[in-house]
Amino acid sequence: MESEKDKTEFWRWLEYHSVMPGKDWRKANVITAGVDVGSVGSKAVVMIDGEIYSWSVLRTGSNSSDSAKKALDWAMQDTGLSLKDFHYIVGTGYGRVNVPMANRAITEIACHAKGANYIWGPSVRTVLDVGGQDVKAIRCDDTGKVVSFLMNDKCAAGTGRGMEVIADLLKIPIEDVGKVSLSVTEEPEPVSSTCVVFAKTEAVGLLRKGWSKEKVLASYIRAMAIRMSELIEKVGCEKEFVITGGQSKNIGIVQRVENILGVKRLPVPNLETTGLDPASAGAIGAALFAKALYEKEKHR
Amino acid sequence: MASEIEVGTKYIPDMSKTEIEDLRKQFTESSLKVIKDNIDRMKKSWPNRPKEMEYFDEISNLFGKRQQEISEQKQAGKKVIGYTCMFAPIELIIAAGAIPVRVGSGWYDSAKLGDRIMPVEVCPVIRSTVGAKMVHLSPFLELSDAVITPLTCDGRTKLSEILADYKTIWRMSPPRVKDDAHALQLWKEEMMVIKQKIEELTGTKITRENLKEAIEKLQKATKAFRRLQEIRKGPPVITGRDAMLVNQTSLWDDIERWTQKTDELCDVLEKRVEEKDYATYPDTPRVMITGTPMIWPDSWKVPNLIEEANPKGLLAVDEQCSGDRILYDPVGVDEWTMSDMLNAVTERYLMACTCPCFTSDNGNEDRVNWIMDRIKEYKVDGVIYYVVRGCILYAMEYARIKRVLDRMNIPVYYLDTEYTREDVGQMKTRIEAFLEMLEARIDI
Numbered sequence: 001m002e003s004e005k006d007k008t009e010f011w012r013w014l015e016y017h018s019v020m021p022g023k024d025w026r027k028a029n030v031i032t033a034g035v036d037v038g039s040v041g042s043k044a045v046v047m048i049d050g051e052i053y054s055w056s057v058l059r060t061g062s063n064s065s066d067s068a069k070k071a072l073d074w075a076m077q078d079t080g081l082s083l084k085d086f087h088y089i090v091g092t093g094y095g096r097v098n099v100p101m102a103n104r105a106i107t108e109i110a111c112h113a114k115g116a117n118y119i120w121g122p123s124v125r126t127v128l129d130v131g132g133q134d135v136k137a138i139r140c141d142d143t144g145k146v147v148s149f150l151m152n153d154k155c156a157a158g159t160g161r162g163m164e165v166i167a168d169l170l171k172i173p174i175e176d177v178g179k180v181s182l183s184v185t186e187e188p189e190p191v192s193s194t195c196v197v198f199a200k201t202e203a204v205g206l207l208r209k210g211w212s213k214e215k216v217l218a219s220y221i222r223a224m225a226i227r228m229s230e231l232i233e234k235v236g237c238e239k240e241f242v243i244t245g246g247q248s249k250n251i252g253i254v255q256r257v258e259n260i261l262g263v264k265r266l267p268v269p270n271l272e273t274t275g276l277d278p279a280s281a282g283a284i285g286a287a288l289f290a291k292a293l294y295e296k297e298k299h300r
Numbered sequence: 301m302a303s304e305i306e307v308g309t310k311y312i313p314d315m316s317k318t319e320i321e322d323l324r325k326q327f328t329e330s331s332l333k334v335i336k337d338n339i340d341r342m343k344k345s346w347p348n349r350p351k352e353m354e355y356f357d358e359i360s361n362l363f364g365k366r367q368q369e370i371s372e373q374k375q376a377g378k379k380v381i382g383y384t385c386m387f388a389p390i391e392l393i394i395a396a397g398a399i400p401v402r403v404g405s406g407w408y409d410s411a412k413l414g415d416r417i418m419p420v421e422v423c424p425v426i427r428s429t430v431g432a433k434m435v436h437l438s439p440f441l442e443l444s445d446a447v448i449t450p451l452t453c454d455g456r457t458k459l460s461e462i463l464a465d466y467k468t469i470w471r472m473s474p475p476r477v478k479d480d481a482h483a484l485q486l487w488k489e490e491m492m493v494i495k496q497k498i499e500e501l502t503g504t505k506i507t508r509e510n511l512k513e514a515i516e517k518l519q520k521a522t523k524a525f526r527r528l529q530e531i532r533k534g535p536p537v538i539t540g541r542d543a544m545l546v547n548q549t550s551l552w553d554d555i556e557r558w559t560q561k562t563d564e565l566c567d568v569l570e571k572r573v574e575e576k577d578y579a580t581y582p583d584t585p586r587v588m589i590t591g592t593p594m595i596w597p598d599s600w601k602v603p604n605l606i607e608e609a610n611p612k613g614l615l616a617v618d619e620q621c622s623g624d625r626i627l628y629d630p631v632g633v634d635e636w637t638m639s640d641m642l643n644a645v646t647e648r649y650l651m652a653c654t655c656p657c658f659t660s661d662n663g664n665e666d667r668v669n670w671i672m673d674r675i676k677e678y679k680v681d682g683v684i685y686y687v688v689r690g691c692i693l694y695a696m697e698y699a700r701i702k703r704v705l706d707r708m709n710i711p712v713y714y715l716d717t718e719y720t721r722e723d724v725g726q727m728k729t730r731i732e733a734f735l736e737m738l739e740a741r742i743d744i
Contacts, residue, residue, distance in 0.1 A: 094725065097610075105610055109733035110740075134726065146737045148711065151730055 011164035013174045013246075017056035017074045020275050025053055025081055030294060032088045033075070034286025035068045036108060037095030040132025040160045041246050044071035045283040046081065050291050052275035052284065054079055060132075064095030072101065088294035090286040094133070104293060109136055109149050111285030112244050117144025118284055119276045120266045125238040128228060128257065129281070130247030132160040135228055137235040144285070150235045152227070159224075160246045162196045166220050169203055170213045178252035181217040188215050190223035199223070218252070225256035232261060242266050244281035311417060311462045312434055324435040327409045328363055331437075335361055335597045338541075338604065345607050346539050346579045350572075352565040353542055359549040359558075360596060366552055367439040370399055374443060379502045382444030382467075384429070384459060385452055386621045387474050387653065389645050391631060392495050394555070395514035396502040401440040402551035403447060405429040406595025410437050411719035423690035424719035425595065426455035430462055440552055446470055446501055448494065452657040453693055470497050476659055478650050478666075488646045495642070508638045515631050515641060521555050524562040525627035528569075532617060533678050537572040539579045540587075540615020541603045547623050548596050580607075585738035586616035586679055590671055590701070591686035591694045593622035601724065602686060602715065605731050613735045617678040619671050620686075621655065628652075656693035664697060668704055675710055682738040683712040684731070688719065711737060 025031055028048035036043040037060060046054045056074035060067045068091065076082070083101055091099025092111040099105065112129045122142040129136045135152040152159075167174040188211070191202045199220055206216045232241075241263045247253050248268065258264050269276040276284075339357050343349050359366050374380055381393045382403040393400040410431030411424040418427045432438040441447070446468040449460035460469050472490045475483035499505055525547070532543055546565065550558050572578070587606055594603065599622075606613040618624050629652035633644045654667035674680065683705055687695045698714055705712045713734040717723055 094729070107729050107733040107736055109729065110736045145740050146733065148713075148737075149733060150714075151726065 007171075007173070009168070010171050011168045011174050013059075013164075015056075015058040017054070017058075017077065018272070018275075019054040019079055020052060023048065023051075023053055025079065025085070028053075030087050030291055031081070031085055032090075032287050032290035032294060033072060033086055034111065034283040034288070034290060035072050035089065035091050035099050035102060036093040036111065036280070036282035036286060037064050037068050037071070037091065037099060038093045038108070038132050038246075038282070039095075039134075040164070041279070042067040042071040042093075042095075043280040043283040044068075044075040045280055045287045046072075046075050046079075047284075047287040047291060050288065052287075054081075055275060055277060055280055055283070057277070057279060060095070064098035065100050068095065068099040069101070088290040088297075090290040090293070092282050092286040094131075103290070106286060106289050108282045109138055109151075110146055111282040111289065112136070113138050113140040113146045113285065114144040114288050115281030115283070115285030116140070116242050116244055116278075117142075118288055119244075119269065119278065119281060120240065120242050123240045124242050124266070126232065126235070126241045127281075128232055128241070128243045128245075130159060130228065130243065130245040130250075130253065132246065135159055135231060137228075137231040139235055139238065148235060150231050152231060162194065162199065162224070163221075163247065163250065165196050165200060166203060166217065169200055170207075170217055172213060172217065175249075177217060177221070178250040178254070180214055181221045181252035182255060184212075184214050184218045187222060188219040190226055191219050192223075194220075194223045194227050221250075221252040222256055225253055225260060228253070229257050229260040232257075237261055237263055239263060240266050242278070244278045246279050248278040310465055312430070312465060313417065315434065320435050323413065324437055327407060327413075327432075327435060327437050330409055331407055331597060332361070332363060334600075338597050338600045341604055341608065342539065342541050342545070346542065348577060348579070349542070350565065350568045352561070352568050353545075355561045356542075356545050356549050356565075359553050360545055362552075362597070363439055367443070369554070370401070370440070370443050373399060374445075379445045380440075380443045381498065381501070382441055382447040384447065384449045384456055386625060386655075387450035387452060387472060387649050388448040389491060389494065389649055390555075391511065391514045391518055391645050392491075392498055392506060394517060395506045395511040396498045396504040397510070398445075398498065398502050398504075401444065403429070403438060403441040403444060404593065404595055405432045405438055405441075406597060406599045407432060407437065408598045408719040408721065410435070421690055423453075423455040423592075423692075424688050425593065425691075426459050428719055429459060433463060433466060441467075446497070448472060450474055452655055453691075455690070468501075470494060474650060474653075474657065476657060478653075478658055479660060484646065484650065487650045488643070491642065491646045491649075508636065508641070511638070511641050512636050515633060515645070517555055517559075518627075519630045521550065521559045521562075522627050522630040524559045524566065525550070527566045528562055529617070529624065529628070531566060531569050531573065534573055535576070535582045536578050536580050536584060536614050536616075537569045539607055540618075541600065541607055542579075544594070544603060544615065544618070544623055545596070547626050550627055580612060580614055584612050584614040585681045585735055587613045587735075587738070588617050588619065588671075588674060588678065588680040588683045589615060589623075589686050590619035590683060592688045592691045593620050594618075594686065595622055598719065601721065602684070602717065602727065602731070605724070605728050606684070606735070609728070609732045609735050611732070611735050611739045613731070613738070616680055617674050619654065619667070619674060624674070625654065656697045663700055667697070668701065671701065672704065672708065675705075675708065680710065681741065682734060683710060684734065685712055685714045687714065687716050689716060711741070 091102030096105040411428035414427030414431030
């Protein structure tokens with residue numbers, strides 16, 4: 001095993017893929033996929049008759065269309081599925097126009113709302129999607145339709161990419177940052193800027209001042225959580241509240257946002273048994289739209 | 301005691317002639333590229349774009365035919381009077397035989413240059429105009445013998461003193477409250493001062509005859525303008541961007557020729573209504589834009605994104621001083637006496653204006669009413685509230701407008717941006733998500 005000392009890429013998170021056991025796509029009437037090419041992660045979800053069949057999550061490379069292909073290939077791996085078996089594919093995310101096999105592109109905002117509605121049911125009203133390079137606060141109705149939304153500024157401030165940079169700087173594996181940030185006994189002041197560039201400089205300064213890694217991390221994550229909470233408050237937080245996107249796994253963000261807003265998010269389902277992954281909510285939504293669009297076009 | 305501060309040393313630092321010339325060339329080339337790109341994109345979105353649009357394409361070239369014409373007329377002895385916002389009385393300029401041109405600037409490159417002396421908090425429309433002045437980029441500003449600068453927002457107020465290092469500046473102070481007789485009286489006095497200045501510059505007295513003629517010219521322009529706007533209330537026989545281009549060219553074109561060309565375009569469009577020859581699907585979500593002016597050519601960024609989006613949007617109408625507000629209101633004269641005409645001009649440029657610089661206990665209610673009316677008349681599905689960073693007055697009025705629109709059950713999206721192309725990807729996502737939302741509503 002790689003020792004802590006040898007590890008150099010602390011930002012590098014684990015890629016994963018899986019197939020739901022006991023399901024046979026050959027018996028399905030409608031096979032669709034959603035491919036969400038984000039700025040940091042690419043996600044693919046395959047659905048058979050509107051139910052999750054397989055999925056994959058991997059890092060987005062320098063080329064969006066390659067990443068889209070890789071994600072879908074990985075979700076199809078060992079299933080016997082090939083591209084020609086799909087009835088409809090929807091691309092979403094920042095690279096949505098560069099998903100070569102997609103029949104249509106839909107924004108990740110609509111897809112995350114739809115996906116959240118599928119994962120948690122019709123009671124969801126507010127979705128916080130924390131992606132690689134932006135944060136979106138989305139309000140939706142009981143069918144998962146977007147009612148209003150807000151998006152952060154044009155930089156990576158307070159997002160997954162910012163988190164990666166800080167993890168690397170502090171030499172803390174990205175999977176652990178949330179937990180480690182919660183190990184402080186008292187919440188420190190938030191860093192004054194969540195801008196990745198400034199925050200990095202500020203973090204270095206704090207370390208020199210003698211702050212522990214944990215405290216610096218807590219300070220950065222708290223600043224991110226405050227920014228996200230402001231966005232949610234602006235759009236109006238109505239229950240039920242959920243968090244999607246890669247940062248939904250970051251317990252340091254989640255708990256702080258919950259504390260600031262005074263609202264608990266709905267619990268995350270077990271991925272292995274349900275296939276429901278908040279990080280893939282966009283791809284799930286896209287696969288659902290794909291099914292709806294396929295059926296609509298068939299009936300025409 | 302005379303001021304020790306020399307004119308020319310106040311804001312803009314000295315730049316070498318070569319630097320100025322290099323930047324001017326570079327910005328001009330880049331602007332010509334943007335102009336061409338915008339027109340190409342408009343053509344692509346509207347495959348059956350009528351040839352009557354080509355005239356406006358030509359006039360839209362800020363460094364082309366129209367610049368040439370104005371320089372020639374200037375050489376022949378005509379005066380050019382620039383203005384930075386829509387409070388300037390065009391009728392008086394035309395009556396005195398001068399050429400009116402709006403000089404607000406929409407260049408992103410020059411906004412970046414303006415950053416050298418203006419902090420980024422300042423609205424980019426101002427920074428861009430300052431930057432344009434630094435390298436003599438704006439043909440119309442350079443050609444101006446004097447510039448009318450209504451002191452409407454803080455940016456334009458300070459802009460007037462920056463430009464004063466180079467140009468004869470005529471300030472006008474519009475009252476911030478318009479609904480009392482006192483305000484109208486103040487504004488009338490401002491109008492009379494400007495009238496006198498125009499007369500002095502041109503050496504032409506504004507008379508009953510030439511003022512009547514000028515008012516009638518503009519009334520005809522308003523008629524053509526309204527005809528086009530009326531067409532836009534129906535099925536989409538013209539894209540929003542093309543209509544915006546027609547509207548905006550009126551700011552620097554010869555107004556009589558513009559009127560004629562707009563009428564010719566309307567003849568074609570009215571026929572297309574009958575033939576059901578549409579520029580886009582009739583069920584395309586109809587979007588209204590309100591907020592900061594979108595100045596040709598670089599600020600076509602958002603209109604391009606809306607009308608090229610997936611799903612597509614149609615810019616059905618706007619509430620902006622760069623669009624629907626330019627010529628919508630005519631000067632209404634009861635009797636063609638000098639005093640009646642001057643009163644009518646005064647009223648038109650104050651009472652009809654919905655600029656957010658106005659205030660009252662009931663807020664800027666004319667703007668609120670205007671927006672509500674347009675939403676109904678143009679069957680608007682959703683509103684994009686467009687604000688460039690630093691445009692404080694529009695940014696502040698959003699909260700009120702949003703409440704009104706919420707009550708009307710009209711979705712509104714606050715789109716804040718900058719004079720930059722860097723945010724195009726993010727803008728696209730925001731705009732498309734908003735249009736998806738509208739489309740989903742229409743589906744129901």
